[in-house]
Amino acid sequence: MFLPDIPELMIWAIYFAPMVSFAVIACGITIPRMGFQARHASRLTITAIGLSWILALWALDTSIGLDGESAGFAPHEWLRLFDFEVDFGVQLDSLSALMMFVVTSVSLLVQVYSTGYMHGDGGYARYFMLMSLFTMSMLGLVMASSLLQLFIHWELVGLTSYLLVGFWFHRPAAAAAAKKAFIVTRFGDFFFMIALVLIWTKTGGIFDITEINALAAQHQLSDAVLVGFVLGVFAGAAGKSAQFPLHFWLPDAMEGPTPVSSLIHSATMVAAGVYLLARFFPTVEAAPGEVTTTIAYIGAFTAILAASMGIVANDIKRVLAYSTISQLGYMVMAIGLGGFVAAIFHLFTHAFFKSLLFQGSGSVNHATNTFDMRRMGGLRTAMPLTFATFIIGSLSLSGVFPLAGFWSKDELLLDAWHHDKFLWMVGTIVAFMTAFYMFRVIFLTFFGEYRGGEEVDVGHDVAGPPHESPRSMTVPMIILTVPSVLFGLFALNGFGGFIEGTLPEEIRHFKFHMDSVVLASSTLAAFGGIGAAAAVYLARTPKPEQLGRAAGPFYTFAAGKYYVDEIAEGGIVRVVLHRFLGRWIAAFDRVVVDGIVNGTAVGARRIGDIARRLETGHLQAYTSMSMLGVVVVIIVIFVLSGNVLER
Amino acid sequence: MTVDLAHYLAVSGIIFGIGVAIALSKRNVVAVLMGIELMLNASNLAFLAFSRFSGAFQDGTEPLAGHTFVVFVLTVAAAEAAVALAMAVLIYRRRETVDLDRISVLRW
Numbered sequence: 216m217f218l219p220d221i222p223e224l225m226i227w228a229i230y231f232a233p234m235v236s237f238a239v240i241a242c243g244i245t246i247p248r249m250g251f252q253a254r255h256a257s258r259l260t261i262t263a264i265g266l267s268w269i270l271a272l273w274a275l276d277t278s279i280g281l282d283g284e285s286a287g288f289a290p291h292e293w294l295r296l297f298d299f300e301v302d303f304g305v306q307l308d309s310l311s312a313l314m315m316f317v318v319t320s321v322s323l324l325v326q327v328y329s330t331g332y333m334h335g336d337g338g339y340a341r342y343f344m345l346m347s348l349f350t351m352s353m354l355g356l357v358m359a360s361s362l363l364q365l366f367i368h369w370e371l372v373g374l375t376s377y378l379l380v381g382f383w384f385h386r387p388a389a390a391a392a393a394k395k396a397f398i399v400t401r402f403g404d405f406f407f408m409i410a411l412v413l414i415w416t417k418t419g420g421i422f423d424i425t426e427i428n429a430l431a432a433q434h435q436l437s438d439a440v441l442v443g444f445v446l447g448v449f450a451g452a453a454g455k456s457a458q459f460p461l462h463f464w465l466p467d468a469m470e471g472p473t474p475v476s477s478l479i480h481s482a483t484m485v486a487a488g489v490y491l492l493a494r495f496f497p498t499v500e501a502a503p504g505e506v507t508t509t510i511a512y513i514g515a516f517t518a519i520l521a522a523s524m525g526i527v528a529n530d531i532k533r534v535l536a537y538s539t540i541s542q543l544g545y546m547v548m549a550i551g552l553g554g555f556v557a558a559i560f561h562l563f564t565h566a567f568f569k570s571l572l573f574q575g576s577g578s579v580n581h582a583t584n585t586f587d588m589r590r591m592g593g594l595r596t597a598m599p600l601t602f603a604t605f606i607i608g609s610l611s612l613s614g615v616f617p618l619a620g621f622w623s624k625d626e627l628l629l630d631a632w633h634h635d636k637f638l639w640m641v642g643t644i645v646a647f648m649t650a651f652y653m654f655r656v657i658f659l660t661f662f663g664e665y666r667g668g669e670e671v672d673v674g675h676d677v678a679g680p681p682h683e684s685p686r687s688m689t690v691p692m693i694i695l696t697v698p699s700v701l702f703g704l705f706a707l708n709g710f711g712g713f714i715e716g717t718l719p720e721e722i723r724h725f726k727f728h729m730d731s732v733v734l735a736s737s738t739l740a741a742f743g744g745i746g747a748a749a750a751v752y753l754a755r756t757p758k759p760e761q762l763g764r765a766a767g768p769f770y771t772f773a774a775g776k777y778y779v780d781e782i783a784e785g786g787i788v789r790v791v792l793h794r795f796l797g798r799w800i801a802a803f804d805r806v807v808v809d810g811i812v813n814g815t816a817v818g819a820r821r822i823g824d825i826a827r828r829l830e831t832g833h834l835q836a837y838t839s840m841s842m843l844g845v846v847v848v849i850i851v852i853f854v855l856s857g858n859v860l861e862r
Numbered sequence: 863m864t865v866d867l868a869h870y871l872a873v874s875g876i877i878f879g880i881g882v883a884i885a886l887s888k889r890n891v892v893a894v895l896m897g898i899e900l901m902l903n904a905s906n907l908a909f910l911a912f913s914r915f916s917g918a919f920q921d922g923t924e925p926l927a928g929h930t931f932v933v934f935v936l937t938v939a940a941a942e943a944a945v946a947l948a949m950a951v952l953i954y955r956r957r958e959t960v961d962l963d964r965i966s967v968l969r970w
Contacts, residue, residue, distance in 0.1 A: 830968075831966065832966030833962070834894075839886055
């Protein structure tokens with residue numbers, strides 16, 4: 216638009232800059248002779264991601280100039296084995312350009328924030344190494360033109376998420392959470408992989424995403440294939456984007472450092488699932504209606520389920536985690552309803568304000584050494600900057616006019632209003648709950664009396680009265696308020712048209728409009744939620760405890776996280792996998808596999824025991840045996856072929 | 863009576879059998895070596911006989927194939943006798959015996 220078109224090489228540079236940073240830090244950590252110091256790691260990471268950010272801006276500018284249509288860079292051969300050929304390339308269209316922009320901007324700010332939050336941590340260099348790797352994987356994921364390329368980075372994202380959530384691996388809770396995050400998302404990926412193989416076999420080896428979408432849109436794939444593929448992709452997306460029933464890893468993943476959550480559990484990794492569905496949107500649209508309806512209902516159910524758990528959680532970060540699940544549920548619902556623009560728009564605005572909120576919770580944690588809201592309170596005077604930015608983030612998330620969250624949520628609810636009134640009602644209730652739990656957090660954390668905090672924990676050096684965080688942490692938060700407030704206005708400025716540029720002409724149907732019912736109800740829900748939270752947690756009429764008692768079993772269920780963890784761990788893992796499957800597999804391993812291995816060894820020794828008796832040491836015994844051998848050979852030859860001499 | 867291949871082979875076989883019998887039955891290392899020499903010479907005789915009665919000798923294409931072999935066998939036998947007798951002397955010096963039944967240390 217303003218700049219000349221970006222060359223392909225520069226897009227690759229967006230991807231390779233963090234990779235170089237990762238490689239250099241990795242070498243620096245492993246080779247002591249390089250004289251690499253921890254502070255170099257953060258500088259290098261910030262420089263690399265800053266470079267990526269500038270190039271991503273250029274890419275976004277180019278993409279806007281192309282009205283969001285694909286820039287059409289030809290893929291390159293990456294692997295060829297006989298007939299099996301895999302091409303890798305970069306896809307530059309509205310979707311990937313926007314995602315690159317989101318990923319690099321949030322990542323850049325999070326890195327700056329991390330220099331303050333992780334200051335003095337023993338694993339400082341390792342932390343930035345992993346952050347570089349994560350950013351690289353995420354960028355690779357969004358710019359991939361081939362399904363296999365996307366899948367590789369998808370798994371890389373999962374791996375780095377595991378390493379980052381388990382960053383403080385010496386804490387058992389963090390190690391367990393990392394394992395849980397990895398295994399649960401991997402469970403979804405298993406189905407994604409099946410979908411990948413399915414599409415590969417059914418199309419005769421096509422991995423190119425655009426081609427797959429075109430085939431699906433032209434109805435060249437049978438319904439069975441489409442259903443299998445879309446459901447497989449959705450299962451993968453549900454794992455990464457924490458959709459029911461694979462949602463329970465995300466709250467536990469809060470054990471990781473807060474900036475990690477701010478990056479990967481708000482804007483990038485968890486958004487990857489929604490991105491994947493959006494990337495295959497033409498295919499999803501081509502699938503039978505029941506499939507998209509299922510996706511929409513799962514999304515809506517996740518949204519309301521997670522919101523209800525968010526209301527009762529006492530850990531500030533977990534509330535944000537549930538909120539993320541809930542908002543992702545919104546996006547998935549929108550995809551299922553055909554609201555491509557709404558889903559991506561919400562993904563776009565949510566990335567910024569949720570990242571801001573996570574950073575706010577990290578800042579609070581920095582001051583009080585706890586995430587438990589029951590031990591906070593009254594922080595608004597001690598931490599005015601954190602308080603102000605947190606309020607803005609919460610207002611945006613609650614969907615208050617004219618902040619970013621308002622526009623995207625409105626778009627989303629509008630799609631629901633047009634397609635399914637029931638889902639619209641669910642969505643509006645969730646909007647109410649969202650406002651309620653966010654302002655519950657604010658009233659518990661920033662209002663009232665300070666309730667003590669906690670003693671010094673790993674990686675932090677503060678105790679005593681709470682104080683404002685260092686500038687390296689507050690500045691990113693202040694910067695993040697800008698998109699949280701303003702980016703919703705893109706709705707008025709042709710955002711929908713730009714984003715739909717990636718879709719084929721036939722399925723573009725976005726028109727910006729507003730509906731007074733939807734508008735009024737969602738605004739009412741937002742203010743209602745805020746008011747209710749104020750009544751309960753500020754004025755304390757009714758008291759929260761009374762409310763909990765009144766709700767009775769509902770409260771118990773929600774506080775117990777609906778026992779999904781127990782069902783998954785106790786029921787599925789312990790009983791089905793361990794008792795049933797595991798026992799048989801272990802028995803097979805012990806009896807058959809070990810039997811073969813040990814049997815070979817034991818058999819060889821037995822035979823050796825017998826055979827070594829022949830070694831008598833008597834020369835003439837050996838000679839006799841060899842003579843006997845000659846005689847036997849001669850006899851055999853005579854018997855087999857008659858008299859040798861007479862032939 | 864003409865002397866043909868079978869007669870030569872019979873003599874060769876008898877000498878070989880005597881050699882085997884000596885090599886297997888004698889306890890003295892030197893006697894065993896003598897038996898081995900007999901076996902070697904029996905095989906030499908067989909080589910010569912086969913060579914003489916083969917088609918290649920008759921039509922003159924390869925008249926001396928067996929003889930070449932015999933020369934090699936003789937050479938190797940001489941070398942073997944030298945080495946083996948030297949070993950026998952060394953074994954005797956160390957163990958004061960050349961009785962094969964008492965030299966059976968390389969066993970399980």
